[in-house]
Amino acid sequence: MLTAFLKISLVLFSLSWIYDSKVIAINDGKTYSCSCAVDFSYPDGGQSGLAHCNQNLGEVVNDIRYTCEIDSCYYDGHHYVDMIDCVHNGDSDRRPSNQKCSQYRYMGDVKGFSCTNPGNAHYTCPFKQNSGRMLRCSACTKG
Incomplete structure (x- = not known):
């Protein structure tokens, strides 16, 4: 049970990181x-x-x-x-x-x-x- 929870948490964390990376790539910080x-x-x-x-x-x-x-x-x-x-x-x-x-x-x-x-x-x-x-x-x- 703990292993399944850790795997699901890792997947959700990875998806969140990928999404955030795309958002950061769009907003390049330039004016x-x-x-x-x-x-x-x-x-x-x-x-x-x-x-x-x-x-x-x-x-x-x-x-x-x-x-x-x-x-x-x-x-x-x-x-x-x-x-x-x-x-x-x-x-x-x-x-x-x-x-x-x-x-x-x-x-x-x-x-x-x-x-x-x-x-x-x-x-x-x-x-x-x-x-x-x-x-x-x-x-x-x-x-």
Whole structure:
């Protein structure tokens, strides 16, 4: 019984070490700049001061997620992106409005961007009018 317990413990420890090694390999400790064209979001509502950023490199979406210090992320001197012609999700009033998107995700050229403003209201903003608007962060790590 003790032998089986030791074998299982060794296997679990080995798997844990392998997993941790892969995580360490992804986060190489270097600081990167990231243009958040595809996605910018707060994984914990911004409590940690960190955000996730995905960027687009040419025609291929870069699937490396960057973790960035929110205070290093700006668009025109603000920690949000001004988007125009946005429609409030779940509201019967479908009139477009301009929004300060503190979090956003690219959903394709047809669907545009999902946008969350600092008041945590959710909007959909058209792609054509808002392409090229993105937060740029200067203090990011991979992973």
